[in-house]
Amino acid sequence: MTEKKFMAGNEAIAEAAVQAGCRCYFGYPITPQNEIGEYMSWRLPQVGGCFIQAESEVAAIYMVFGAAGAGARVMTSSSSPGISLMQEGISYIAAAELPCVIVNMMRAGPGLGGIQPSQSDYFQATKGGGHGDYHMLVLAPHTAQEAVNLTMLAFDLADKYRNPVMILGDGNIGQMMEPVEFKSPEKPFVARKEWIVTGAKNRPRNIIKTLFLDPVILEKRNLAMGAKLREAVKNEVRFEPYLIEDADIVIAAYGTVARIAKTAIKILREKGLKVGLLRPISLYPFPYQAFAQTAERVKSILVVEMSLGQMVEDVKLAVCGKSRVHFYCRVGGMVPSYDEIVAEVEKIAKEAK
């Protein structure tokens, strides 16, 4: 389909998955992403796929494990507390080198928290979350169309690296309705995987396992995982530079906050301030180099997050002291307004004089 449809982000993500060849979805209801599962419940049977509302997020992530091991393109989705429940399973999926896509529509935490948007799962998504040495590739859309594009990309990346890939959004991205269009994938998905579990016919048995009691072997596996991730770091960095060529102050933000920042920048530019936005699209691998290069030129970087300060640590790591890093946040489900961001930037600009 190439015509534009007016869809909520959650539904657009679900349709994008189906377009990308996803034929299995296992999930559990949790606000603010229920529309993903609900959409899949009627859409997947239309394409001969399988939808199960599992008994818990724990069960859901292991159904993903099973389906991925059997060679299917498979997705699950949840929101922060449910994603916490999935962490063990994600570690197992990464350890078994199974491809899958996991969508987290972040809500305020910690604990049961609230249902309003937040970005407080950044650490969980990018630094680990589950036990052991592994990383998910993490992609953060800021529009419904980008959510479509990144979801389709996520399935390709998952197969390319045999690794779980996360789409990190928030309730705002999931709920807002925007025009989207779906472009058929360049390469239709073909399951050509020698390692999948299909029954040991005319070949030795395949075992999908993560237990390796011999540390000599387990070290080799871990080092191979590290090498694989280094390849991803080399090849899969994605970011959007927005009006940063002449900027004195650069805002760093992703997802919903980036949208708001773009409005703030418009206002600030009208006031004569040269402000830009460096928007990470891949949160893992993080665009360290882009920030390092930007820090050479600008005096200040303002990181705006809906968290107490998570991505800001990666920005500081990248910048390495070459530029001042400021931080502004709203938490608990509160979303920063463009006015607040304008005020923060003006404060920074005044201090710089």
Added chain:
Amino acid sequence: MGKVVIDEEFCKGCTLCINACPQHLLRTAKRVSKTSYHPAELVDPEGKCTGCGLCALVCPDAAIQVYREKKAGVKEK
């Protein structure tokens, strides 16, 4: 009529077969196998073993092969 062969690569000397044999033809060997167990062994000087297979049924290690005299027209699975 019958005999059993106990593979000492697998036998762990658990004695469940000895316990199961209705003719009491199995006993624990005095020797120690390569795997450091005292395996079970068939002691059947009078050829009493019928190949009933009860020993093999209870063996946890699939260590026992049961042989029975071939009877025309009778097939066992």
Added chain:
Amino acid sequence: MEMEMVSGRPKTLLPVPTHYCPGCGHGVIHRLVAEVIDGLGIREKTVVVAPVGCAVLLYNYFDVDAYEAAHGRAPAIATGCKRVNPELVVFTYQGDGDFAAIGTAEAVHVAARGEKITTIFVNNAIYGMTGGQMAPTTLLGQKTTTTTSGRASETAGFPIRMSEMIATLPGAAYVARVSVSSPKNVAQAKMAVRKAFETQIKGLGYSLVEFLSQCPTNWHMTPVESVRWVEEQMVPYYPLGEFKVPKEE
């Protein structure tokens, strides 16, 4: 006289010495399942999902495709696999921690959904792999490393009868409890395993075979004493028999 072999190692059970203790029920149960797989001719389309427990390494012994599950999650993994490839014969092999403790939600729901998979549930009333702690199936008065004075219901509750519980679910099509404590019980157990796999192959729903099994090491008994303990102590609380049989149209 010419003799023919009437009983030997089933093909699906690889000639690999197992790590199980002498007399452990797992060995017999593995053999029975392998014999049924051979008898039904389904090795090339069978998938096993291994548990966490003494049987975690069962994929070293069964010559079929396999997954290694996280503790208790085998039914969920089996569900994912079977839904992708419904023509496969998928079975989970789980102990009392896997099935009756951490994985009980998955156990109930795989049956509630009527998933066409089979569970071989090994109940030895104790946690074997981790050294003999109480299991949900430990009997009242039974001593374990976490019930050193014997299990008392006031603090540790009552043992769970999983077969009876699962049999109440409409999605469960075949549920049976068997033991491997004597040749007769072993023979009957094999028939139950075969029925369970046939239930799956016919697409009738979820099938469960609960095996009462002996754990000589953690019960601190000889193998012969332990099979007697199964018959004298376990069977009165966990009766053998079929709790659900499929209603075939």
